[in-house]
Amino acid sequence: MSHVTLDFRLNGTGRTELIAGGETLLSLLRHRLDTTSIKQGCRQGTCGSCTVIVDGEPRLACITLAATCDGCTIETAESLPGPGGLHPLQQAFMDHFAAQCGFCTTGMLMAAKALLAANPSPTREDVVDAISGNICRCTGYQPIIEAVLAAAGAGPSGAGQPGGSRPGVV
Amino acid sequence: MARRRGRGIASVNYPIGMNLGGDPSQALVHSNPGGKFTVALSSIDLGQGMKSVVRQICAEALGVPVEDVFVDTADSDTGPHCMGSFASRGTHRVGNAVIAAAEEARGVLLEAAAEKLEVDAADLVTDGRGNIHVRGAPSRLITVADASAAAQFEQGRTVSGRGIFLVPMSTPDPETGAMDPVTCYAHACTVAEVEVDDETGEVEVISIEAAYEVGRAMNPRLVEQQLVGGGWMGMSHALWETTEPYYPDRSHGPTDFNQYLMPGPGDICEQRFTILERPAPDGPYGGKGVGEMCSTPPIPAIANAIFDAVGVRIDEMPFTPEKILRALKEQGGAR
Numbered sequence: 001m002s003h004v005t006l007d008f009r010l011n012g013t014g015r016t017e018l019i020a021g022g023e024t025l026l027s028l029l030r031h032r033l034d035t036t037s038i039k040q041g042c043r044q045g046t047c048g049s050c051t052v053i054v055d056g057e058p059r060l061a062c063i064t065l066a067a068t069c070d071g072c073t074i075e076t077a078e079s080l081p082g083p084g085g086l087h088p089l090q091q092a093f094m095d096h097f098a099a100q101c102g103f104c105t106t107g108m109l110m111a112a113k114a115l116l117a118a119n120p121s122p123t124r125e126d127v128v129d130a131i132s133g134n135i136c137r138c139t140g141y142q143p144i145i146e147a148v149l150a151a152a153g154a155g156p157s158g159a160g161q162p163g164g165s166r167p168g169v170v
Numbered sequence: 171m172a173r174r175r176g177r178g179i180a181s182v183n184y185p186i187g188m189n190l191g192g193d194p195s196q197a198l199v200h201s202n203p204g205g206k207f208t209v210a211l212s213s214i215d216l217g218q219g220m221k222s223v224v225r226q227i228c229a230e231a232l233g234v235p236v237e238d239v240f241v242d243t244a245d246s247d248t249g250p251h252c253m254g255s256f257a258s259r260g261t262h263r264v265g266n267a268v269i270a271a272a273e274e275a276r277g278v279l280l281e282a283a284a285e286k287l288e289v290d291a292a293d294l295v296t297d298g299r300g301n302i303h304v305r306g307a308p309s310r311l312i313t314v315a316d317a318s319a320a321a322q323f324e325q326g327r328t329v330s331g332r333g334i335f336l337v338p339m340s341t342p343d344p345e346t347g348a349m350d351p352v353t354c355y356a357h358a359c360t361v362a363e364v365e366v367d368d369e370t371g372e373v374e375v376i377s378i379e380a381a382y383e384v385g386r387a388m389n390p391r392l393v394e395q396q397l398v399g400g401g402w403m404g405m406s407h408a409l410w411e412t413t414e415p416y417y418p419d420r421s422h423g424p425t426d427f428n429q430y431l432m433p434g435p436g437d438i439c440e441q442r443f444t445i446l447e448r449p450a451p452d453g454p455y456g457g458k459g460v461g462e463m464c465s466t467p468p469i470p471a472i473a474n475a476i477f478d479a480v481g482v483r484i485d486e487m488p489f490t491p492e493k494i495l496r497a498l499k500e501q502g503g504a505r
Contacts, residue, residue: 042426042427044426044427046426046427046428047427097391097392097394097395099217100216100217100218100219100395100399101216101217102217127435128435128436129436131435132434132435132436135427135432135434137432138217138399139395139398139399139402140398140399140400140401140402140403140438140441141402141434141435141438142398142402142438142441143395143398144435145435
């Protein structure tokens with residue numbers, strides 16, 4: 001298999017890597033560059049846990065050939081925390097209990113970040129659309145949708161479900 | 171042809187953990203020289219929050235701040251034995267083991283403090299903020315850190331404790347056959363509202379409302395998290411998930427996430443919950459369990475709602491459009 005040189009920016013840092021022609025972005029980022037926020041789930045583009053942002057667009061790293069990313073800007077969840085601490089999306093995920101086992105979480109965060117960059121005031125339907133390629137096995141999605149809406153400033157913070165509320169403790 | 175609405179109800183008496191006896195979990199608690207505590211477990215937190223709940227339980231039993239307790243889980247080489255994280259057993263079984271271990275460690279800690287303060291250990295109390303003092307005399311105090319250091323560097327004590335929780339074996343009465351297989355039940359009642367399309371057989375869950383009796387809600391936000399996720403799982407079991415859609419025929423089984431169906435974020439329904447607290451006599455601070463349990467009652471509630479909507483009884487999961495249409499055909503339509 002032929003090798004090519006790939007120039008790209010990964011989380012703000014310029015990189016040049018020698019890659020095999022058939023190498024996936026998942027393999028390059030997770031296995032060779034140790035960007036382990038990217039989870040290897042299904043490896044066939046059906047679970048979303050490897051979602052990264054390439055030139056502003058959410059992409060499934062497991063079915064993206066690294067060679068197609070020459071000159072691209074790539075963001076992973078490692079880039080989320082800023083000097084002031086957690087990214088608003090990360091804080092909202094914590095506040096809304098939007099993570100349990102955590103396997104989908106980084107992919108969800110990147111799908112949500114791409115959404116908010118393109119649409120800072122999404123509706124609930126916009127959020128559902130944006131994360132519809134990401135499978136979560138634990139949360140039932142509701143807390144994730146609420147977290148994204150809260151991060152966008154569009155949702156009632158601390159509210160329960162669509163039209164719902166915190167359970168009462170009797 | 172129409173979308174017909176129905177409402178179904180289901181209740182669950184959920185036995186916590188495995189039954190008939192045994193089902194042990196163990197815990198080890200020790201203080202490091204700085205006066206912080208570590209709980210060693212081989213129990214697994216797979217996202218349900220066991221580490222948080224165990225941390226709360228251990229801090230409460232030791233009488234120290236929750237920030238001073240660390241929980242080390244999921245390594246069966248370095249932690250004492252646990253049966254596992256299933257059957258909603260973690261809070262109840264592991265929590266009880268942790269209380270036993272923490273109480274033993276607390277006993278050593280108070281002995282060490284008593285020796286330093288030259289008082290009887292039975293006269294000492296903890297303030298939950300990192301201090302040990304004589305009951306009724308808060309100024310006669312020593313910090314947990316100092317007592318722990320004294321134990322380990324002056325007195326030759328390990329500030330540690332061992333705990334195990336084991337359900338006694340229940341054997342049937344030879345005369346009556348009666349037995350007591352379960353020590354602790356949690357309870358719930360779920361109401362599901364659905365719409366069934368009698369032309370396509372498709373079911374849409376409109377809402378799930380439920381009341382859960384969980385003993386003591388050790389951490390209400392974690393309980394809520396389990397209920398919301400578990401409600402989704404129940405709905406998924408009821409209407410989507412199967413590995414063998416024509417069981418016992420193995421054909422048409424899904425091979426990946428394109429074919430293994432689950433409700434996505436666009437398929438979820440409104441869920442509302444009420445949590446009832448009725449502390450369990452044998453639970454850690456009254457706690458029962460709310461893990462696996464909360465994925466069960468939505469299934470019969472949805473089956474009953476389908477019956478209410480179109481009059482057919484589907485008794486094999488998942489309740490697919492195909493099964494509903496076949497039953498409607500046999501019945502001669504919805505009623």
